[in-house]
Amino acid sequence: MKTILLGLFFATTLFSHNLQHNVSYEEGVVITFQFVKEGDFSYQNYEIYAPESIVPFQVGRTDAHARVLFLPDKKGIWKIKTFSEDGHGKLININIDKEKHIEHGIQKSDTILRAVGGLLFLFAVFGGIYYINKKRKDI
Numbered sequence: 845m846k847t848i849l850l851g852l853f854f855a856t857t858l859f860s861h862n863l864q865h866n867v868s869y870e871e872g873v874v875i876t877f878q879f880v881k882e883g884d885f886s887y888q889n890y891e892i893y894a895p896e897s898i899v900p901f902q903v904g905r906t907d908a909h910a911r912v913l914f915l916p917d918k919k920g921i922w923k924i925k926t927f928s929e930d931g932h933g934k935l936i937n938i939n940i941d942k943e944k945h946i947e948h949g950i951q952k953s954d955t956i957l958r959a960v961g962g963l964l965f966l967f968a969v970f971g972g973i974y975y976i977n978k979k980r981k982d983i
Contacts, residue, residue: 873938875912877926885910888928895920916940 877885890912892902902914906926916922919940927933 870915872913872915873922873940875924875936875938877906877910877912877934879932885926885928885932888926888933890924890926893923893925894918895922 891900894901922938925935
């Protein structure tokens, strides 16, 4: 009985290292930055602030094409602050007038399927060990 409980405990800890992802195709806000004469603003820092928030909603660097992409989750004025190491930058306000409902989740069916498969595997292994031990005792 102890081995079964120990096996179940270790089976549940195996899923803590399972990196999952969720791909969603939704309307996002894409902002492209560029200098008029000098051109490129790639890989520069940015911060995005949600309406009425002092903590950044998102921080990062612009991509290879000097774009910032974010998915707002509420209406209001969003502030985007970009800045480079040499002091150039800009603060812009974007008004989001539609309510955005973004689902943050994982594929639960995949996780449940793996958990059930792991438990069945453990029961098969321990059942086989039990069966072999019982046959040895009967001989």
